[in-house]
Amino acid sequence: MGAVLLLSYVAGADRRAAAGMQTTPVLVATSAIPKGTAVAKVRDMAVLKSLPRTAVAAGTLSSLASVSGQVTTTDIQPGEQVFASNFADRKTLLAPGQVTVPNGMQQISVMLESERVLGGHLSAGSTVGVFISLKDKTQTGYTHLTLQKVLVTAVQGTAPTASPTTDGSPTPSAQPAYTGNVMVTLALMAPDAEKVVYAAEYGTIWLSLEPSSAKEGGTRIVAPGNVYK
Incomplete structure (x- = not known):
């Protein structure tokens, strides 16, 4: 029984190790990307890298197609993974x-x-x-x-100056x-x-x-x- 459990544990460990070695493509910033940068410019400031799945956070991007026409909503530092949540319509920043x-x-x-x-x-x-x-x-x-x-x-x-209402507060306009x-x-x-x-x-x-x-x-x-x- 003990041998069976040991073999099961070893097999599971092998699967976990194999999963950890599997890679997935993700965009990584190669230079500082300031807030408000258009996607068209971000293309020249990030590169597609293959990283271990265990090192890739949820919500990262492997392509900028889904955020085309948008701008960055926050600063992105060199080496950081690029997330979909980093982008929004420019009007939201105004x-x-x-x-x-x-x-x-x-x-x-x-x-x-x-x-x-x-x-x-x-x-x-x-x-x-x-x-x-x-x-x-x-x-x-x-x-x-x-x-x-x-x-x-x-x-x-x-x-x-707004004229006051009956309670003395200014009339909204x-x-x-x-x-x-x-x-x-x-x-x-x-x-x-x-x-x-x-x-x-x-x-x-x-x-x-x-x-x-x-x-x-x-x-x-x-x-x-x-x-x-």
């Missing part, structure tokens, strides 16, 4: 009020009176039409909806209406950024709320000769 700026665009801020910014009712993430008005040498004015569906990345201004001057930051390609800066320096700017469903056709340069046509 603080409230922050907006992702599309690649290739720059940000321009302009200071406008609140009536030129929808009465101060504007928030980051909205898209706007940019009306530019200029005067020629004869002081004749011209206005044109120069840019359309421009992304607003930030809005700063002075919000009015989903979106404050900024008063006075409002600083609006826009995401623009370089040629369009030039137009906005020129208008801010030598003319005037007016913004309209222009959602994706707004029609863009029918615009023209409006001047005294055609304003009533």
